[in-house]
Amino acid sequence: MRMLRRLLDRIGKPFHPGGKLDRFYPLYEAADTFFYAPAKVTTTGAHVRDALDLKRMMILVVIACLPCVLMAMFNTGLQANLALNPAKAAQLTGWRHDVIALLGTGYAPGSLLANVVHGALYFLPLYALTMIVGLGWEVGFAIVRKLEVNEGFFVTGLLFPLICPPDTPLWQAALAISFGVVLGKEVFGGTGMNFINPALAARAFLFFAYPASMSGDAVWTALPATAALDGYSGATVLAQMRQMTTPFDGLNLSWWNAFIGLEPGSMGETSALACLIGAVVLIATGIGSWRTMAGVTLGTIAMALLFNGVGSATNPYYAVPFWWHMAAGGWAFATVFMATDPVTSPFSNTGRWIYGLMIGALIVLIRVLNPAYPESAMLVILFMNVMAPFIDYLLVQANLRRRGRRRAQT
Numbered sequence: 428m429r430m431l432r433r434l435l436d437r438i439g440k441p442f443h444p445g446g447k448l449d450r451f452y453p454l455y456e457a458a459d460t461f462f463y464a465p466a467k468v469t470t471t472g473a474h475v476r477d478a479l480d481l482k483r484m485m486i487l488v489v490i491a492c493l494p495c496v497l498m499a500m501f502n503t504g505l506q507a508n509l510a511l512n513p514a515k516a517a518q519l520t521g522w523r524h525d526v527i528a529l530l531g532t533g534y535a536p537g538s539l540l541a542n543v544v545h546g547a548l549y550f551l552p553l554y555a556l557t558m559i560v561g562l563g564w565e566v567g568f569a570i571v572r573k574l575e576v577n578e579g580f581f582v583t584g585l586l587f588p589l590i591c592p593p594d595t596p597l598w599q600a601a602l603a604i605s606f607g608v609v610l611g612k613e614v615f616g617g618t619g620m621n622f623i624n625p626a627l628a629a630r631a632f633l634f635f636a637y638p639a640s641m642s643g644d645a646v647w648t649a650l651p652a653t654a655a656l657d658g659y660s661g662a663t664v665l666a667q668m669r670q671m672t673t674p675f676d677g678l679n680l681s682w683w684n685a686f687i688g689l690e691p692g693s694m695g696e697t698s699a700l701a702c703l704i705g706a707v708v709l710i711a712t713g714i715g716s717w718r719t720m721a722g723v724t725l726g727t728i729a730m731a732l733l734f735n736g737v738g739s740a741t742n743p744y745y746a747v748p749f750w751w752h753m754a755a756g757g758w759a760f761a762t763v764f765m766a767t768d769p770v771t772s773p774f775s776n777t778g779r780w781i782y783g784l785m786i787g788a789l790i791v792l793i794r795v796l797n798p799a800y801p802e803s804a805m806l807v808i809l810f811m812n813v814m815a816p817f818i819d820y821l822l823v824q825a826n827l828r829r830r831g832r833r834r835a836q837t
Contacts, residue, residue: 485581491709491715492589494705496550501539504549506648557584584604599633602636606632607626619770622812622815623809663692664754669801695760699753699754719762719772720763722783722786723790734795747794761805765808775822793806
């Protein structure tokens with residue numbers, strides 16, 4: 428490591444201020460901080476309140492996401508292999524299937540290796556493209572502003588592919604992450620200055636700009652080729668609930684499969700178990716707010732119980748219990764990784780409770796009253812991102828009035 432340190436120092440001389448290539452100093456700084464702690468650490472700022480520097484904070488979030496990444500590759504491959512007709516596997520064409528043929532892993536849904544390899548061929552290209560395009564924008568803005576490139580995008584670049592369907596076209600993903608980075612963050616000043624989550628902004632762009640590619644049953648499963656399918660439907664658990672015509676108990680669904688993540692859906696959102704592991708990491712390291720997570724959970728339980736108590740003869744969604752709301756769709760991922768974003772959530776502890784309660788209640792409210800759009804977590808959190816400063820403002824004003832009355836009494 429010492430030899431690498433000296434090599435980087437020697438290579439970096441022309442890039443430092445005053446050198447011949449000083450305009451590209453942010454590029455050198457990004458490479459240097461990737462291997463070593465940055466020269467400047469965050470001691471105060473928009474969202475870091477202790478001695479924990481931004482680099483370590485982002486790395487811990489990435490580590491917490493790893494169970495979701497592993498599950499994304501496994502389940503994406505599993506759903507694709509389940510969709511295949513083994514008798515027609517030889518008809519498959521495309522670079523992914525050429526790689527599978529070269530590796531000899533095959534398409535057996537019972538093979539862990541076959542599932543992971545097949546799923547990785549969908550996840551890794553999307554992740555690589557996201558990082559290339561997103562970091563390109565980050566470096567470009569850093570050069571123009573003559574600032575250092577920070578590690579903020581490493582989290583956004585991992586979260587975005589995890590909340591995308593497996594067959595998201597790469598060119599659409601490039602446009603979406605560009606929108607999320609540029610209009611969702613950089614125009615407001617960069618990391619720590621954005622008021623909405625860039626990854627969710629990018630996903631919302633896909634949802635509204637390309638609804639035909641981002642909705643329907645087929646989009647949630649990595650469909651290898653039409654010739655190899657025999658009427659397979661990749662409907663998510665929420666989509667199946669939307670089609671309920673009988674009481675909820677009549678659906679042929681497995682809560683355990685939904686909790687583990689063995690259902691079609693966005694690549695990294697299907698496994699509540701993987702998200703739970705990530706939540707433990709975030710809470711244990713002090714990165715994620717347990718108050719926000721607890722607030723979302725309580726809000727979900729309260730609203731679900733309210734609808735269960737009211738009941739409806741025409742809308743079976745009223746009868747869905749809260750534990751199904753938590754296991755189905757992107758509820759767990761949104762609660763653990765999106766709602767707890769320290770930049771876009773309230774700063775006060777009381778505000779985090781209110782913020783979480785409202786997110787949980789609104790997710791269930793939209794799922795029940797608008798079954799045409801059951802996966803409501805994305806837009807709910809974006810809406811609450813906008814409301815977060817207002818929540819903090821109201822709490823600060825209430826505290827000032829309380830202190831004013833206290834002084835008046837003395």
